[in-house]
Amino acid sequence: MRLLNVRLRPPLVLALVVAIVVACAGSPAAPAATSVSPSPANAASVSGTSGVTVTPVETRNPEAERPGAGVQTAQPADGRGATTAIGGRSDTGESAGGGTPTPSAGPPSPAPGLAQDGPNADALAQRAWAFLTELTAEHSPRASATEQEARAAEYLAAIYRSLGYQTTIQPFEVSVLVTDPPVLRVTHKGESANLTPAPAVDAQPLRLSAQATAGGLLSHVGLVLGDLPAGSVAGKVALIERGLIPFELKVSRVTNAGAVAAVIYNNEPGQFGGTLTTQARIPVVSISQEAGQELFKLASAGDAEVVVTVAYARRQSRNVVAERPGANPSRAVILGGHFDTVSDVPGANDNGSGVATLLAIAEAIKERDYPFTVRFVDFGSEELGLEGSQHYLATLSSEERRTIVAMLNFDALGSGAAGVYGTDDLANQALSVANASGLRLSREANIQGGSSDFASFEAAGTPFLFFLASDFSRIHTLGDTLDRIDQEVLGTAAAVAIGVLDRIPSLGS
C-alpha cells in the first residue's frame, strides 16, 4: 500500500488519489520534471502510521454507488483543509464524508442452491498462511530497490516455476532519495543552544525541489505572508512555517530574498509531504512540527548552521512475472500485488498478505484451463510510487494492454474485514461469489489516504478489482507483524478471486 497524506471527501477521492499517484509517480524518479499539471499543493506521501481508510458501500446494490460521479471543490492550496496528520493524533478513526471506517455490511447469506465451486476458503487460507510465514521469516524486510528485494524476487520466482508457471524477473531502474548524507543536518548548533545533539533531522524533499546541496545560517522567517526585504536571507537557509498560502509562494519569496535552501515545518503534529508547482531553484524540504520547534530554538540562538542535501540515485528494482498461457492469446487476466516493503518493517500485512494470497491462488489453479492467459505479477518498488506496475505497463504496447481484460490486485488484505474495491462488473461478481460461498465480503466505495498497483491499471483503462481488508492501522510500522494477520481473510480473498476468474469468460467481450 502506497500511503498518501491527502484526505479527500467522497466521491472525489478516487479520481484525485489516482491523479495524485499519476502526478507523483515520477516524483522520486524525475524530480526535475519540467512541468506538472496543477495538483493539490500538498499532494504527498507520508511515512508513519497509516491514515488509510476505506468507506464501504452501504447499499447491497453496488450500481447505486459510482465513485467519481459528482463535482467538488478543490482543496485549499496549502492543504490546510485536507486533514493530513498521518502519524498525528487527529488521524484516528477519521472518515471524511460521513462514511464509517469499518465496513458495516453484514455477512451475506449464502444463496440457496449455489454450491461453492473450487478450492475452499479454509484450505486456501492455510496455504496462504504457510507461504506468508515462510516469506516473512526468510525475506522480511525487503525494502524497495534493495538487495533484499532482489533476493525475495528470486525466492518468489522459484516458487512460481515450481508450480509450472513460465516465470521471468523483469528488472527496471528507479530513483531513490539519497539519505547518506542526511537530507537535513545541523552542522553548527550555535553558542546558546543547549539542545541535545540531533545532527540529522528527518526531512523529505518537496516535489520539484532543486537537487543540490546548500548550507548556511538558519533563519526563521515564519509564514512568509508577504515579500521579504531584498537580501534579507542572502546565503541563509530559510526556516518556514507551513500554512495559509501555497508552498510555491513561500519558496519563491525566500528565493527572491537570497535564501540558498528552504526548510518548511508542519503546522500540526507529524511530518508531511508536499509539492511545488514549478521547479525550485533551491533545495526545499519538509520536516515535522516537532523538528521545526527544535530548529526554531536553534535559529533563535542566532548562529546555528544547517546543510540541506537533495539528491537521488538510480537503483535497480524488479517485477516477478509468472504466466500460464491460455487458449486465446488475445485475452489475459493479471493477478498482481507488490512484494517490496518500506524500510525496516516486517510487512506481514503490507504486503506479505497479498503476495502469500497470490501464491495460494497460483498453486490452487496451476492445472486449471482458462480461455485466457493467467499472469501473476509481483511488483517491486510499489512503495516508491507504484513504480513496478507503471514499469510493467510501460513495457506493453497499446495492443498488448488491450489484451488485459481484468487486473486483480492484492494488497494489505490480512487484517480487518475482507473487502473489494473496483470496477462494477468485477466487484459485483466478487460479491456474488462471496454470497454463493457464504464468505463475508464488502464492497468499498472509497479508499482514502492510500493507493496500490491497481491504480496504474485503472489509469490505463483496465477493469480492476482490488482485494483489501479494513484495518490498515499498522502498515508501514514495526507493528505490521504476523500475529496481526487473520488467516481467514486471506482465504476469503483467494477463494473469491478464483471464483471471479471462473466467471470472467462470461463478462464483457
Ligand SMILES: [Zn+2]
Ligand atoms: Zn505500503
